[in-house]
Amino acid sequence: MLAASSTGCYWSSQPQAPHRSVELDLAKMPALTIPAPRPLVGTRLIVLGRFDTTAPQPIGGLYDRDEYEVSPLYRTYFFKDGAVEIFEHVSDGLRAAGLTVLKDYAGHAEPALLEAPLRARNPVLVTATVTALQHDQIREPGKTDWEGGRLSVDLRVTEANGSVRFAKTYQIEGRIPYDGRTELLRLLGWKLAETLSNDPAFLAAIAAQPRA
Amino acid sequence: MKHRHLAAVIFSMLMLSLALSGCGSAPVKGTLFGPPVGKAPFLRKPRATISIPAIVDARPKEEHEGATVGTRLFIFFGVGVHIRREGNFITNDFLASEQAPAELRTLAMQWIAQEGIAAKVVADGDSDYELRLTIEHLYGTHFAANKQTIVVVGGGNRTDAVVDVHSRNYAPYGNVILKAELVDKRSNAAVWTEHVPGYAQRPAGEERIAEAQNALQLAVADALSTLSQRVGAALDRLGNGPSGPPMVLAAGSAMPPVFAIERMSRFRDFIERVYVDTSSGKVLRHEISPAMDRFSSRPGDWLLSRITAEGVELSPEGYEAFARSLANRYDLRMVDDAAHYHFFGVLGTGAPAASKLP
Numbered sequence: 001m002l003a004a005s006s007t008g009c010y011w012s013s014q015p016q017a018p019h020r021s022v023e024l025d026l027a028k029m030p031a032l033t034i035p036a037p038r039p040l041v042g043t044r045l046i047v048l049g050r051f052d053t054t055a056p057q058p059i060g061g062l063y064d065r066d067e068y069e070v071s072p073l074y075r076t077y078f079f080k081d082g083a084v085e086i087f088e089h090v091s092d093g094l095r096a097a098g099l100t101v102l103k104d105y106a107g108h109a110e111p112a113l114l115e116a117p118l119r120a121r122n123p124v125l126v127t128a129t130v131t132a133l134q135h136d137q138i139r140e141p142g143k144t145d146w147e148g149g150r151l152s153v154d155l156r157v158t159e160a161n162g163s164v165r166f167a168k169t170y171q172i173e174g175r176i177p178y179d180g181r182t183e184l185l186r187l188l189g190w191k192l193a194e195t196l197s198n199d200p201a202f203l204a205a206i207a208a209q210p211r212a
Numbered sequence: 213m214k215h216r217h218l219a220a221v222i223f224s225m226l227m228l229s230l231a232l233s234g235c236g237s238a239p240v241k242g243t244l245f246g247p248p249v250g251k252a253p254f255l256r257k258p259r260a261t262i263s264i265p266a267i268v269d270a271r272p273k274e275e276h277e278g279a280t281v282g283t284r285l286f287i288f289f290g291v292g293v294h295i296r297r298e299g300n301f302i303t304n305d306f307l308a309s310e311q312a313p314a315e316l317r318t319l320a321m322q323w324i325a326q327e328g329i330a331a332k333v334v335a336d337g338d339s340d341y342e343l344r345l346t347i348e349h350l351y352g353t354h355f356a357a358n359k360q361t362i363v364v365v366g367g368g369n370r371t372d373a374v375v376d377v378h379s380r381n382y383a384p385y386g387n388v389i390l391k392a393e394l395v396d397k398r399s400n401a402a403v404w405t406e407h408v409p410g411y412a413q414r415p416a417g418e419e420r421i422a423e424a425q426n427a428l429q430l431a432v433a434d435a436l437s438t439l440s441q442r443v444g445a446a447l448d449r450l451g452n453g454p455s456g457p458p459m460v461l462a463a464g465s466a467m468p469p470v471f472a473i474e475r476m477s478r479f480r481d482f483i484e485r486v487y488v489d490t491s492s493g494k495v496l497r498h499e500i501s502p503a504m505d506r507f508s509s510r511p512g513d514w515l516l517s518r519i520t521a522e523g524v525e526l527s528p529e530g531y532e533a534f535a536r537s538l539a540n541r542y543d544l545r546m547v548d549d550a551a552h553y554h555f556f557g558v559l560g561t562g563a564p565a566a567s568k569l570p
Contacts, residue, residue, distance in 0.1 A: 014282035014299030018385075019353045047550050050507055052407040054348060057385045069378045071298055071357030076382055078413040081480070084507065102550035106445045106508045112403040113449040115528035118550055129407055 018076055020056040024136055024148040024175075032149075032174030032187045035194035037097035042208035045123040046101045048091050049109025051153070053083035053130040060135040066143050083130040086151065086189045090128075093193020099208060111162040119160050124206050129154045131169075135184050138175075145178035151188045155196075157205040166205030170195055239421045242307045244315040246429030249322045250437050253502045256328025257456035260447050263339035263397075264320050267313040268346040270391075275349065278304025281356040292363040292373075301424065303352040308428055312350055319436055320345060327440040329447065329454050339397060340452070343443060346391040348407070350432075352424030354384040354416075381416035384424040386431030392439060394446055404446040410435020441505045451527065455504075458527035459520060467537045470496060470521035473555045475514050480506040487521055490538065493558050508551075515552040516544055 017023045058076035065072045087103070094101050102123075107113050109125040132152035139145050150173035157166040172191045176182050196202050203209060279302040286294040309315050317335070324343070325333040332339070358379030365372045388410035396403050412430030414423040447453030467490050474485040480503060487497040509515055516535055518526050526534055535544050535553045543556035 016298065018355045018382075019279075019300040019302055019351075020387075053409050054389045054407050055409075056349070056387050057411045057413065058383070070359055070380050073355060073357065073382070074380070076355065076385075078383070078385070078411070080411050083409075088510070102546065103510075103548060104550045105510065106505055106551055107449060108404070108406045110404050110406075110446075112401065113446060115449065115551065117528050117532045123550075 016071060016073060018056075018058050018061065018073075021058070021060070021134055021136075022150070024134070024138065024150070024173075026138060026140060026146055026148055026175050029148055029173055029175045032176045032184075032191060035093065035187065035190040037093050037190070037194045038197040039211035040097045040099055040197055040203065040208045041211045042099045042206060044207045045121050046094065046099055046206055047104050047109050047114075047118065047123040047125050048087070048094070048101050049104045049107060049125065049127040051083045051087040051090075051128045051130050052108055053133070055083065055130050055133040059133060060137070060149075062137045064139040066139045066141050077135070079135075082133045082135075082185060085185050086130060086133065086153075086192070087128070089186045089189020090193050090196075093190040094196065096190075097193065097197045098211060099206070109158075111158055111160055114160055123160060124165070125158045125160065126206070127156050127158070132171075133185075133188075137178060146175050147178050147182070147184045148175040149173065149184045149188050151192060153192060155202075157202070166201060168199075168201070237419060237422065239307055240425075242303065242309050242425050242428070244309045244312060244319060244429060244432045246426070247433040249319065249326050250433070250440065251326045252328040252454075252504075254504065256454040258328050258331045258454045259457075260330050260341055260452045261332040261334070261339040262324060262330040262341050262343050262443070263334045263336055264317055264324070264343045264345065265336065267317045267320075268344075269313045270346050270348055271350055274302060275308075275351045276305050278302050278307065278351075292361065294359070294361045296359040298357045299355070301354050301356060301420065303424055303428060307421065307425060308351060313347060316345070316347065316350075316432065319432065320439065323436040323440050324443060327437075327444070327454075329440050329444045341403075341447075342395040342397055344393040344395060345439075347388075348391055349387050349389040350428070352384060352386050352426075352428035352431075354420050354424050355382040356420070357382075381418075381420075383416045384414045384420055384427045386410070386412040386414075386424070386427030386429070386434075388428070388431045388435040390435055390439065392442065394443060396450075403450060404442075406442060408435055408439045408442060410438060438506075441507075445505045445508070448525070455525040459524045459530050460527045461530035461533040467491075467541070468520065468534065471534070471538060472517035472519055472521060473514050474509075474517040474519075476503060476509050476511045478511050480511060483508075485517060485519070490541070493541075509549055513548065514555045515549065516555050518552070 057078055059079045059082050061076045062074045063072040091101050091103055109127045135149045152171045154169050158164050172188050281297050281301050282299040284296040321333045361376045363374045390408045392408050393402050394404040410431040412427045414427040444454045448455050451458055470487055472485050472487050474483050482500050483503045485499045489496050518531050543559050544553040547554050
């Protein structure tokens with residue numbers, strides 16, 4: 001009895017990913033393919049404000065779930081301008097859909113800060129806040145290498161007078177086989193653009209419709 | 213007697229291993245004051261006055277209470293122990309700062325003033341604008357993982373211990389997210405709202421708590437540097453910013469004798485500006501200077517500058533008139549940036565060439 005009572009396991013359940021990151025379960029994540037935003041025709045100029053962010057650092061980590069001694073997490077990654085990179089790719093994706101998009105780099109597409117020459121073109125303003133952005137490299141058992149990512153964005157469409165036409169949170173996640181060349185953040189950004197191009201409520205807010 | 217000796221050895225090894233798996237020196241009380249407050253490396257002409265009221269603290273509970281790396285302990289009676297530590301360390305109020313909102317307010321006032329964003333920055337009282345700040349996140353953190361197995365082997369008149377240790381060091385990070393709102397006090401209307409992040413990373417090492425505190429201080433400085441840039445850019449948009457009064461040009465103005473094109477450096481640290489003789493197209497001067505606003509444009513693209521050869525910022529209408537007067541000779545198109553014309557060289561010398569502005 002003494003031996004039994006002196007033998008035991010005492011633990012606290014701890015996460016295996018950095019604070020505010022999540023452990024990506026590749027088996028539950030969709031495969032990311034090259035997004036193809038739907039062809040659209042829009043009647044209004046879109047001003048896309050530079051995305052701001054509340055997402056944490058590190059942006060991700062290198063995990064080896066195939067072979068490790070201490071923890072699958074081998075190292076963590078710091079990338080300060082991830083939200084701005086996503087902003088660039090979303091803009092490219094919306095343009096690829098056929099929309100006319102100008103970017104407000106110095107601003108956040110704030111209605112009150114719209115300059116007179118631009119205001120005269122009666123643009124519709126799209127602002128977005130990145131609330132989660134994660135990019136991991138993951139080796140699965142069997143030595144198969146993946147990249148996994150997730151993106152969460154609070155998006156809002158407003159008129160130049162400040163009235164809000166549309167607000168919604170979008171979540172994108174996916175995995176791709178690691179090949180050293182594919183840019184995961186680009187895929188996440190384009191996937192968001194593709195999702196937007198297929199959302200009737202967003203299209204109504206920006207006065208666009210599928211190209212016939 | 214032998215069992216008591218074994219237990220003593222195991223207990224000693226357990227205490228030693230727990231001590232070794234700690235986090236370096238004894239933690240000290242944290243403060244957000246640390247790195248020097250930034251100072252504009254170029255001439256600023258601030259005019260507006262700003263007040264910064266008490267900062268709202270909206271951090272989640274875990275950033276006040278903090279977190280320590282969890283421990284899993286397995287005891288094999290009479291044989292040894294296995295200790296596994298894994299998880300996230302997060303600073304608490306003691307380690308970050310017990311006065312975080314007050315210290316941040318003081319630092320924000322110092323940064324905005326020293327960066328030359330406003331002519332006067334006050335805590336309360338008369339001002340043109342009120343800068344309202346909310347702390348959404350503010351913490352230092354690091355991930356940790358290590359494990360140790362101690363096996364005690366007793367035989368005859370001696371007892372041996374075998375210790376197997378695996379550990380890995382991870383970089384500490386500082387994270388600060390501020391919600392910022394600039395209110396025009398004349399109309400009591402918010403003219404700019406944005407989340408302002410500040411991040412920092414420190415090298416992995418033994419002094420993990422101290423480095424997490426350092427990372428947090430650096431993240432605070434990074435957030436306030438970005439805040440200064442963003443508030444400056446917003447005030448410039450309002451025509452009341454640190455770039456000085458904008459120059460107004462009338463539509464149909466004559467071509468300026470000299471104009472400037474510029475591009476942002478790859479890592480958004482510098483602006484490269486080239487001054488061009490309008491009639492000949494020859495480069496007169498080439499300057500590289502620190503970027504006043506890291507996000508003012510896309511890196512690498514040549515844009516028609518909003519700064520004249522005399523160093524005066526053009527008003528939006530002035531810039532439009534400036535571009536149109538140059539468009540007879542130069543290929544200028546608004547293709548990407550809502551606030552700048554892209555510069556594609558002398559008309560007719562490149563392909564494709566634009567015949568007119570959009």
